[in-house]
Amino acid sequence: MTGVAAARRCACFFLLCLLLDGCSPAPESQSDETKDPHFISGNNLVQQRDYPGAIEAFEQAVDANARSASAHFQLGWLYEDKAGDPATAIYHYERYLKLNPSPDKADLVRQHINLCKLELAKTVAASGPLAPASQREMERIALENRDLQARVAALQSQLDQAKSAAAIRPPISVPAPNTVPNPIPARAVAEGQGRETARVPAKGSGGAAVNLPSAPRTHTVKKGETPIGIAKSYGISLNALLAANPRVRPSNLPAGVTLNIPAP
Secondary structure (H helix, E strand, O other), rough: OHHHHHHHHHHHHHHHHHHHOOOOOOOHHHHHHHHHHHHHHHHHHHHHHHHHHHHHHHHHHHHHHHOOHHHHHHHHHHHHOOOOOHHHHHHHHHHHHHHHOOHHHHHHHHHHHHHHHHHHHHHHHHHHHOOHHHHHHHHHHHHHHHHHHHHHHHHHHHHHHHHHHHHHHHOOOOOOOOOOOOOHHHHHHHHHOOOOOOEEEEOOOOOEEEEEOOOOEEEEEEOOOOOHHHHHHHOOOOOHHHHHHOEEOOOEEOOEEEEEOOOO
């Protein structure tokens, strides 16, 4: 009888555990995280530029829900940008990536983690000599950050050029059927020799002139040359040179590579 009673007690305990597990609440979604009173208070304090108060509010949101990825992201940003604490910022950024691995912010968060690691490396370097492995890691992060900034600048320059070209591009005129475009007079071509563009009369425009595109310029990299030195020699900016050569990495420019040189 004792064994039967013990078996019944075990069975009842097992059923109770199943019932409790089935009644446990489901994980909160991101929208539920942002409805937390502490999270809302933290956002309001950020708007008021009370950053220490905002940190305290988001910390309370994490205490109430340790899986709040949104609160961890806000704390990472505040500790990095407002509190000057890169080590704590890295912790919250990494918690965010673990709780919310979706790619919408993952690349941005990883870039901020690299920046925080670079700041930590600078702090360690100021306090004493670095170990060789730490020094190499710091140099790698610095080069990676520099390359990312150069790529962003190149893409921004390409975007600006595309917007400018779209704003000033004249409408395309289609010649009427059975007509031949007016040939360029030989005299105008002769006068335009040695210039980058030749201005010739356009048919039906009342003597208005059009620009002929100039031939593209290139430069073959010599040993020891750098992107900024090449840009200065042609009177252009580094961003314009990188925009014309999006596949070129400024930190790795071998001799013999041919670069496109945009017009100044």
